[in-house]
Amino acid sequence: MARPDNARYQETHEWGRLEKDGTVTIGITDFAVDQLNDLTFVDLPEKGDKVTRGEAFGEIESVKAVSDLISPVSGKIVAVNDGVDGDDFSALKKDAFGAGWLIKVKPDNAKELDKAKSLADYEKQLAEEAH
Amino acid sequence: MQETPLRAEHERLGARMVDFAGWYMPVTYTNIMEEHRRVRTKVGLFDVSHMGRYWFSGRDHIKFIDKLVTNDRAGMKPGQIRYSLMLNGQGGALDDVLVYGAGDDATMLVVNAGNRPKIWDWIQRQRKGFVVDVTDMSTDYAMIALQGPESANLLNKVSEVDTKALKYYRFTRGTVFGEPEVLVSRTGYTGEDGFELIMPQAKAAYFWRELLNVGESLGAGPAGLGARDTLRLEAGMPLYGHELEEHINPLEAGLDWAVKLEKEDFIGKDATVAIKAKGLEHRLVGLNIAGKRIPRQGQDVLRDGKKVGTIASGTKSPWLDEIIATAFVPANMAEVGMSFQLEFPGKGTRTMKPEEMRQTALVVPMPFYKRPGKK
Structure with a gap:
């Protein structure tokens, strides 16, 4: 799967993309989905909830482990993806950067996203983790 | 990190590799569900080379083993294997091991990978006064497990071993x-x-590849540590570090059958007798949990809102498609049908409706899974 280079990436494998309407779409990368593998549960927040950069906005669980979902920006949630709520992971597995998005946030400051990694730096991290 | 002779094979198969107790091991090749089902219905191959294999011989070696382990070595027939615990002086489990009795000549202990240095050191500290030779054969040899209903058919295709004559918990040597x-x-x-199968280290990769090749028509495939854990938990088998630890006595873990208190002596016997006489405080139980969340090791087990116990292992059972767990609970609550609660606070709030944040856990008989035809 080609990872979009117009998104920013966190070390913890979330991605965030600034959309034309000024919102930030947040998801987890194909690498995270692949590593988690046997997914059993996703716990997402409500529309209207606040998120804080660097803090958990939800959890994703697999047979082996539970991982926090960490927001790359602070702001207010304007949409939550019904397609991945609960225990249906097909969208996440097929299209982590498209249909598998998790939440959309109206950011307090969209520039916060720049603190996350570029695609090149994220892929460098993945290459290092493979060793 | 340490690695087994099969590392390159795992990587060639595209395995996800993880650090398991200091070993670079495959956790999955495809996914847990598929590998688990393969073992339940066909045959799966596991690399278990990371486990320790210690050989004992010499005049006093049987006496020495009987001092180290809770099960009875002296009474074993040649070619017999027994599951056993090794205890410390307080009756806590240092490890759980398989004891292979090669007649009067020798004994092998297979110990957990994560406990290898500790157990090796323990053996050296206890051997004083015994005429015994102990050899660590772990790295000279590799170990591959074939598991599943087709495993005898697979072995028959590649070996001269009489699998019909080889009963459960027996071993032999043969040409493969x-x-x-x-x-x-x-x-x-x-x-x-x-x-x-335990084969010379240099042959391991050949055995692995050929078992996969020959086994293809039987549905054979590799299986990783992920499936190994879900399989053993369904089968109610303890995992050291979860159901067994240094502060846990095997009676609490329900392993009475492997502790021979009538044996003359073994390390931890007096403490175990005292624990038994006093009455157990906690016992291991199997839990079946409503809902979708998996309880994790260390999580509180509640009754009437109060913490009474602790989760040892939890998973989603691939075979039953239910959430299962083991937990230590007060002995007087360790009965089938007893109900407990588990809390899953959740980081989001949307899918976690209040009723989903507290789940009911019911004590059920273990094992969770028994293979068809087995008593």
């Missing part, structure tokens, strides 16, 4: 892929029929 003297045991950690 033309290699003589391969140690073949009818043992495993999955709740299925199966075998474990």
Whole structure:
């Protein structure tokens, strides 16, 4: 799967993309989905909830482990993806950067996203983790 | 990190590799569900080379083993294998091991990978006064497990071992892929029929590749540590570090059958007798949990809103498609049908409706899974 280079990436494998309407779409990368593998549960927040950069906005669980979902920006949630709520992971597995998005946030400051990694730096991290 | 002779094979198969107790091991090749089902219905191959294999011989070696382990070594027939615990002086489990009795000549202990240095050190500290030779054969040899209903058929295709004559928890030596003297045991950690092969380290990759090649028509495939854990938990088998730890006595873990208190002596016997006389405080139980969340090791087990116990292992059972767990609870609550609560606070709030944040856990009989036809 080609990872979009117009998104920013966190070390913890979330991605965030600034959309034309000024919102930030947040998801987890194909690498995270692949590593988690046997997914059993996703716990997402409500529309209207606040998120804080660097803090958990939800959890994703697999047979082996539970991982926090960490927001790359602070702001207010304007949409939550019904397609991945609960225990249906097909969208996440097929299209982590498209249909598998998790939440959309109206950011307090969209520039916060720049603190996350570029695609090149994220892929460098993945290459290092493979060793 | 340490690695087994099969590292390159795992990588070639595209395995996800993880650090398991200091070992670079495959956790999955495809996914847990598929590998688990393969073992329950066909045959799966596991690399278990990371486990320790210690050989004992010499005049006093049987006496020495009987001091180290809770089960009875002296009474074993040649070619017999027994599951056993090794305890400290307080009756806590240092490790759980398989004891292979090669008649009067020798004994092998197979110990957990994560406990190898500790157990090796413990053996050296206890051997004073015994005429015994102990050899660490772990790295000279590799170990591959074939598990599942087709494992005998697979072994029959590649070996001269009489699998019909080889009963459960027995071992023999035979020719496999033309290699003589391969140690073949009818043992495993999955709740299925199966075998474990111990071959020279240099032959391991060849055995692995050829078992996969020859086994293809039987549905054979590799299985990783992920499936190994879900399989053993369904089968109610303890995992050291979860159901067994240094502060846990085997009676609490329900392993009475492997502790021979009538034996003259073993390390931890007096403490175990005292624990038994006093009455157990906690016991291990199997739990079936409503809902979708998996309880994790260390999580509180509640009754009437108060913490009464602790989760040892939890998973989503691939075979039952239910959430299952083991937990230590007060002995007077360790009965089938008893109900407990588990809390899952959740980081989001949307899918976690209040009723989902507290789940009911019911004590059910263990094992969770028994293979068809097994008593």
